[in-house]
Amino acid sequence: MSGTAVASGKVEYTDSENRNALIAVKAHLIAGLSVFLLMMLGGLTMRAAQGTWIEIGVDLFYQIMTVHGVGVVGAAVIASTGVQWHFLRKYVRLSNAIFWTNFFIFLTGVVMILGSIFLGGYGGAWTFLYPLPAISMGAWSTGAAAVFQLGVLIIGVGLLILYLDFGRAILARYGSLARALGLTMLFGKEPVDPAHPKAVVASTMVLIVNFLGIAAGAVVLVMGLINLYNPEFQPDAMLMKNLIYFFGHVIINATIYASVIAVYELLPRYTGRPWKTNKVFLAAWFAIVFMVMGVYPHHLLMDFPMPAWAMIAAQVLSFGSGIPVLVVTGYGALMLVYRSGIKWSTTTKLLFLSMFGWAAGVIPAILDAMVTINRVFHNTLWVPGHFHFYLLLGLLPMIIGFTYYLAGEGDRNEQPKATDSLGFYAYLIGAFMTSMVFLASGANSIPRRWAVHMEEWVTFAQVGTIAAALVVLGTLLFTLRAIFILPGAANPR
């Protein structure tokens, strides 16, 4: 690397490094959106099967359900990492080689996971919840379950390498993660710097939680593998579940905190107003470090052996977890946009939509995190309602908005075309309907993870299928734009 840091605080790279970095970010976005699209087709197939419009075998349903879950999490991670890396490298010196390394390790893991599911028949859900992978009753082999877990493990290793590079770069510039997170400013040891990069604060938070999440995953995945080949070793199922959910929940939850950097970085450009860092912002991000790690037991509220204090903490933290950053970001975005004369392009519409999706998407989760409601709702379609809302209307608009920015709207101030508007509204209506149908199904006690639905539930699934088709249409238009226009687009200045 031959670039040098300049006085403005931004890192300068050579032209070839910048070109290579842009290609890498585009590769992440195209890969992420393509996987999202394929997974949505999988989702559409499952809903159509539940709605009796198509017939698929039960085995295939669970294989699709598994690939849908793991694929969406993988796509969310890889695409959000692209967003995060693009902005973080402006403030700290990141390595292009490491970024590519993670990408290719990720692809290797994806191939292993696809092989385990469609060749090996693994259908034990992406959560690989112990001891299910080992007791398939003949549906899949031990080898298939092992390859699935190894694939996840390998993806974790790739991410770990990337986060180590984030950590190295952040420590090289700020000395400690606490300083990068702004704690020295928050607690008065340094004056507040309004220009302290939000991308650095958010990335430090993501780095901390994901590093710990992956560490837990690295342990629990290997313990699962040992159990597969040595069934005599039977680890504590509750401890395994805790570690799996800590790993899984942290990883998927952190994707939105990585992607929100696009909102912090892009909205000020479109509104022409600065988004200053202040103590409230820093306090919110400091709080979320602990909250993201502490809320996962809301997946275990039905497990009676869990200690009561963990349940209470999970409920309280789940109530509060969305609030700090969400309020700071949502309120900040509203203030930034209010009477700013913003031109509504597809990028800005999507970024603004993401604020709504994020804010509204946590409400079903907060309800589900109440122990009494959880007992009734947790194994119903209410839960997919929450995470589809959160991901389709919160996370994905951030990623797609950033893609549009890179694909031309950021540079040439390009106006949305008719296909973009069609894509946006098809996606908006479809995503909202998909989530609401899931929530309504949950409220009507329709269970989740059932391949075949009772006659009374079929109408819900059919409406859900139409909604999913709209989502697929919108995402198809977005993805086509990413595939055909993104590769040739110049770096926005």
Add this chain to the structure above:
Amino acid sequence: MIIKIKQEWLLLTAFVVLALPPMQQFLEQSMVTHMLVQIPVLAIIGWMLGKKLPENWKSKITLWNRWGITGMVLAVIIMTYWMLPRVLDAAISEWHFELVKFVTVPIMGIALSLSWPLLNPIAQGVLKLEFWATFMRLGWLYLDLPDRLCANYLLSDQRILGQLLLLSGSAWAITWTLRIMFGIRIIKT
């Protein structure tokens, strides 16, 4: 009067002390001291010996150890080998395995000391986390397994080792967190 003794002699003395039958039997009578005292001390002796190697030896080895990869691969292979319960058992029962242990573990230390500084910081990080995860995995495994892994040691010994591995892993995690989060160095290196 202060007697100045060369560090190399001290290392040799430590090695000989460890190899003396009473000390050897004392450390190997428990799984805990065998795995958490004897083997790590042998590795540390190797590490320190690696630091004291003549410069021309080091430069010759470096030609074969670019970016520290060869040495780290050797160290990881030796480490993995000595994590196998059968081998640990064999070292107690058969003298030639014991001899191999007293030779290979210090070699592992030498390989580590020559290779670690050459490794890319990212690779160091990955290995550190992998070592940490190994502590936690083995600790958990030793605690939960219903059977003895080593024929020469009691189940209770295995469980104590499991607890100590988990404790060491936790202490390591806390130290690491304090260092990268707040810049606090508990151990100055």
